[in-house]
Amino acid sequence: MSTILVTGADLAPQALALLKDHEVVFAGKTPTEDDIVALSRKHNPVAIIVRYSKVGAAAMDAAPALRVISKHGSGTDTIDKVAARERGIDVVAAVGANAAAVAEQALALLLACAKSVVSLDARMHAGHWDKATHKSVELAGRTVGVIGLGAIGLRFARMADALDMRVIGFDPYAKNLPSYVATVDLETIWRDSDAISLHCPLTEDNRELVNAGTLAKCRRGVIVVNTARGGLIDEHALLAAVRSGQVMSAGLDSFAVEPMTAGHPFQGERGLVLSPHIGGVTSDAYVNMGVAAARNALEVLGRQAVAAA
Structure with a gap:
């Protein structure tokens, strides 16, 4: 069973239901970049769902199986998109979910x-x-x-x-x-x-x-x-x-x-x-962003699996 790493402590139950065929690993409430690198090295995830912290080249290199980085929200500035592109890793966002x-x-x-x-x-x-x-x-x-x-x-x-x-x-x-x-x-x-x-x-x-x-x-x-x-x-x-x-x-x-x-x-x-960056933090947006982030990750993984077949 392949692993999906979530850079946070939780994900909406509706999103977790979509990821039922994967092992989901949570990084905790306030993960650092070093935490993300260590977890990537330990679990070699095929996907990272980004809630908190940054995901840079070091985390990508620590996970050879990584195929997609999916943002739990619309802003992808915490993801090194240049490094992802160089490694053939897709970066997707839950645009409009919040x-x-x-x-x-x-x-x-x-x-x-x-x-x-x-x-x-x-x-x-x-x-x-x-x-x-x-x-x-x-x-x-x-x-x-x-x-x-x-x-x-x-x-x-x-x-x-x-x-x-x-x-x-x-x-x-x-x-x-x-x-x-x-x-x-x-x-x-x-x-x-x-x-x-x-x-x-x-x-x-x-x-x-x-x-x-x-x-x-x-x-x-x-x-x-x-x-x-x-x-x-x-x-x-x-x-x-x-x-x-x-x-x-x-x-x-x-x-x-x-x-x-x-x-x-x-x-x-x-x-x-x-206010403490809570504009997108509502119960409805939490579900919408989680579901969109999960679906986006699964879509990329599915598309790549078909291309490789």
């Missing part, structure tokens, strides 16, 4: 920023009543720039349109977009957006896409939301922009280094609404 969950988190962060939900809650619990002095931002009629128009970005755009926001979007690969999304270049995103929401994968070309230079081009008081990858933002530049008022507020679900450790400059900072 789209509803992440888009809802992005909307929640946008609303929390615009309506000062977190700070008002803290003030109320401290006994204050700020009705006479507080003004929230009304999103209707304002422009939201959506960077990345895949399954998550488009779902978020549809919700923003339902709020009567003007939606502009940038994605050089998107086609057949709905009429309520006006496609523009990045310069227009920076210049015209009252809020910007990131929904693109992280690549070397767009690393720190949001930086001191691009933030300076934005309207003063812009809202920034990131439920994609932390590496898309220069965190020092964003913090400076929040403190100066160039950015009114930022809602962040992902960070350059995860998990965030004590003493991070974002902690305790007014103007930042933070």
